[in-house]
Amino acid sequence: xxxxxxxxxxxxxxxxxxxxxxxxxxxxxxxxxxxxxxxxxxxxxxxxxxxxxxxxxxxxxxxxxxxxxxxxxxxxxxxxxxxxxxxxxxxxxxxxxxxxxxxxxxxxxxxxxxxxxxxxxxxxxxxxxxxxxxxxxxxxxxxxxxxxxxxxxxxxxxxxxxxxxxxxxxxxxxxxxxxxxxxxxxxxxxxxxxxxxxxxxxxxxxxxxxxxxxxxxxxxxxxxxxxxxxxxxxxxxxxxxxxxxxxxxxxxxxxxxxxxxxxxxxxxxxxxxxxxxxxxxxxxxxxxxxxxxxxxxxxxxxxxxxxxxxxxxxxxxxxxxxxxxxxxxxxxxx
Amino acid sequence: xxxxxxxxxxxxxxxxxxxxxxxxxxxxxxxxxxxxxxxxxxxxxxxxxxxxxxxxxxxxxxxxxxxxxxxxxxxxxxxxxxxxxxxxxxxxxxxxxxxxxxxxxxxxxxxxxxxxxxxxxxxxxxxxxxxxxxxxxxxxxxxxxxxxxxxxxxxxxxxxxxxxxxxxxxxxxxxxxxxxxxxxxxxxxxxxxxxxxxxxxxxxxxxxxxxxxxxxxxxxxxxxxxxxxxxxxxxxxxxxxxxxxxxxxxxxxxxxxxxxxxxxxxxxxxxxxxxxxxxxxxxxxxxxxxxxxxxxxxxxxxxxxxxxxxxxxxxxxxxxxxxxxxxxxxx
Numbered sequence: 294x295x296x297x298x299x300x301x302x303x304x305x306x307x308x309x310x311x312x313x314x315x316x317x318x319x320x321x322x323x324x325x326x327x328x329x330x331x332x333x334x335x336x337x338x339x340x341x342x343x344x345x346x347x348x349x350x351x352x353x354x355x356x357x358x359x360x361x362x363x364x365x366x367x368x369x370x371x372x373x374x375x376x377x378x379x380x381x382x383x384x385x386x387x388x389x390x391x392x393x394x395x396x397x398x399x400x401x402x403x404x405x406x407x408x409x410x411x412x413x414x415x416x417x418x419x420x421x422x423x424x425x426x427x428x429x430x431x432x433x434x435x436x437x438x439x440x441x442x443x444x445x446x447x448x449x450x451x452x453x454x455x456x457x458x459x460x461x462x463x464x465x466x467x468x469x470x471x472x473x474x475x476x477x478x479x480x481x482x483x484x485x486x487x488x489x490x491x492x493x494x495x496x497x498x499x500x501x502x503x504x505x506x507x508x509x510x511x512x513x514x515x516x517x518x519x520x521x522x523x524x525x526x527x528x529x530x531x532x533x534x535x536x537x538x539x540x541x542x543x544x545x546x547x548x549x550x551x552x553x554x555x556x557x558x559x560x561x562x563x564x565x566x567x568x569x570x571x572x573x574x575x576x577x578x579x580x581x582x583x584x585x586x587x588x589x590x591x592x593x594x595x596x597x598x599x600x601x602x603x604x605x606x607x608x609x610x611x612x613x614x615x616x617x618x619x620x621x622x623x624x625x626x627x
Numbered sequence: 628x629x630x631x632x633x634x635x636x637x638x639x640x641x642x643x644x645x646x647x648x649x650x651x652x653x654x655x656x657x658x659x660x661x662x663x664x665x666x667x668x669x670x671x672x673x674x675x676x677x678x679x680x681x682x683x684x685x686x687x688x689x690x691x692x693x694x695x696x697x698x699x700x701x702x703x704x705x706x707x708x709x710x711x712x713x714x715x716x717x718x719x720x721x722x723x724x725x726x727x728x729x730x731x732x733x734x735x736x737x738x739x740x741x742x743x744x745x746x747x748x749x750x751x752x753x754x755x756x757x758x759x760x761x762x763x764x765x766x767x768x769x770x771x772x773x774x775x776x777x778x779x780x781x782x783x784x785x786x787x788x789x790x791x792x793x794x795x796x797x798x799x800x801x802x803x804x805x806x807x808x809x810x811x812x813x814x815x816x817x818x819x820x821x822x823x824x825x826x827x828x829x830x831x832x833x834x835x836x837x838x839x840x841x842x843x844x845x846x847x848x849x850x851x852x853x854x855x856x857x858x859x860x861x862x863x864x865x866x867x868x869x870x871x872x873x874x875x876x877x878x879x880x881x882x883x884x885x886x887x888x889x890x891x892x893x894x895x896x897x898x899x900x901x902x903x904x905x906x907x908x909x910x911x912x913x914x915x916x917x918x919x920x921x922x923x924x925x926x927x928x929x930x931x932x933x934x935x936x937x938x939x940x941x942x943x944x945x946x947x948x949x950x951x952x953x954x955x956x957x958x
Binding site for chain 2: 357390391393400402416421424427456613621
């Protein structure tokens with residue numbers, strides 16, 4: 294084994310740990326929803342972990358992401374801390390957004406997380422504008438916009454992709470094709486095999502990648518980020534994957550074929566990475582189990598910390614509707 | 628003592644000066660819109676900016692209202708001050724998700740981590756036969772969205788000073804310009820000045836009745852006031868200039884003085900801004916302060932039709948204003 298390979302395998306153990314953190318976070322979030330500590334819903338990222346982790350590992354400090362309603366994985370992969378994340382989704386004052394955003398709207402500017410957006414494909418134009426703005430300021434930064442296969446049928450996807458192309462905005466569009474809306478299969482939504490093919494219509498590269506292979510994802514994301522950084526414009530990455538849990542905590546019914554689900558469980562990105570690491574001799578199953586246990590312990594700590602945190606004061610509901618301004622005096626607004 | 632130089636500028640020229648001055652003063656200001664760079668905007672508001680500031684900051688966009696609005700919000704998140712031109716303000720319907728679900732809420736949803744210093748501006752093109760999809764006065768939509776600031780100037784002076792304030796404000800601002808006012812001239816000082824957000828202006832003083840009207844409606848109110856003065860009725864015309872935040876101190880103060888309120892607005896009647904002015908005034912005053920029932924003068928609840936005779940029927944007329952004031956005076 295070369296030194297480079299050894300280093301890569303060590304790095305992959307970090308990827309493994311991050312993926313296990315996401316897996317454990319979502320399991321805990323579902324548990325907290327069931328016990329009514331979480332309101333609204335939770336959209337687990339379970340089964341898609343390799344995409345967020347592979348993409349975010351290809352980014353640098355100073356790069357940004359936008360996310361979706363299924364966004365916990367992106368946050369964890371981008372380096373957000375588990376405690377304020379858990380506090381946010383349990384509605385606590387110590388959450389990243391002081392309990393105003395919740396599960397679908399985690400923002401953490403200090404970690405390069407521009408925000409999670411619960412409007413399908415809603416963040417793509419914002420990501421394009423942020424990327425262009427950073428370039429205008431002379432910064433060497435890239436913005437990644439995550440969205441799902443459903444988002445590829447929204448008008449704003451087409452508008453944003455085209456605008457990003459004509460402006461050579463340093464943005465990477467990452468479409469996580471998990472093949473299902475809540476209950477509608479992708480075959481009912483599009484008549485092409487690959488969403489990535491649509492990139493040709495906007496004049497930039499579209500790449501299909503196995504979204505359950507963290508190494509492959511990191512490689513294509515790295516190339517797309519380099520291209521964006523070099524001023525050559527956007528890339529559309531379509532990462533083929535599958536969510537192996539129901540759509541959300543609030544919609545637990547799953548009408549998908551059990552055989553299809555079993556097929557994808559066998560391709561679980563965490564299991565695949567574990568197999569690769571053990572078979573290559575980089576590590577042992579026992580060591581991987583230690584990492585998984587570490588991830589679960591971190592999540593338990595975060596949950597305990599969150600549940601021990603106070604709720605926001607009711608009066609905080611009216612804070613931050615507006616940024617500070619001279620005119621912002623009581624009684625002016627309503 | 629030196630005299631302050633004052634020029635007569637059209638509102639379009641005044642807005643153009645505001646953009647030029649703010650772009651000169653602050654590199655983070657950029658403008659994007661349809662036909663705004665090479666052509667200088669359909670109504671010349673962005674004329675000459677491309678030559679002066681270059682294509683990186685003065686951007687001719689594809690016809691994608693939603694994307695350019697979201698683009699502006701995204702640029703604002705990372706510290707730019709984008710000004711998005713909607714070629715016609717009605718096209719905001721295509722961009723409402725980006726404006727209301729994104730620009731207006733991002734600060735709040737993030738717990739105050741970000742601000743969105745964005746201006747979305749465009750003309751209201753009614754009264755010139757542009758028909759139902761180019762002639763709406765939609766300010767009530769924006770006033771109803773927490774997080775937005777809404778501005779509608781009536782003069783060249785106010786337009787320039789308010790656009791400069793809007794660009795400097797850290798909040799998303801919807802800036803509505805009446806197309807018929809673009810060519811209307813007004814006095815504009817040569818020296819730099821700002822008009823503060825949230826401060827109304829009494830355009831004419833009077834003791835008998837208050838008309839609250841912004842944008843083009845201000846001029847209709849002034850026309851009515853001049854006519855009524857011949858009959859000895861002195862009308863006070865209050866131009867809020869900013870619809871959100873609304874300067875209730877000035878509005879309620881005026882109504883407390885006159886005892887009569889006519890809320891005039893070119894938008895549709897139901898759920899409209901005139902209704903808001905009446906309700907907000909009643910929040911501030913007691914019934915005993917009033918000498919007459921507050922009245923609304925608005926467009927009728929119909930889309931804006933094409934034919935001149937039909938459009939005149941739907942939009943509020945001088946006669947509607949005169950009748951309302953006289954009705955209030957007769958109570």
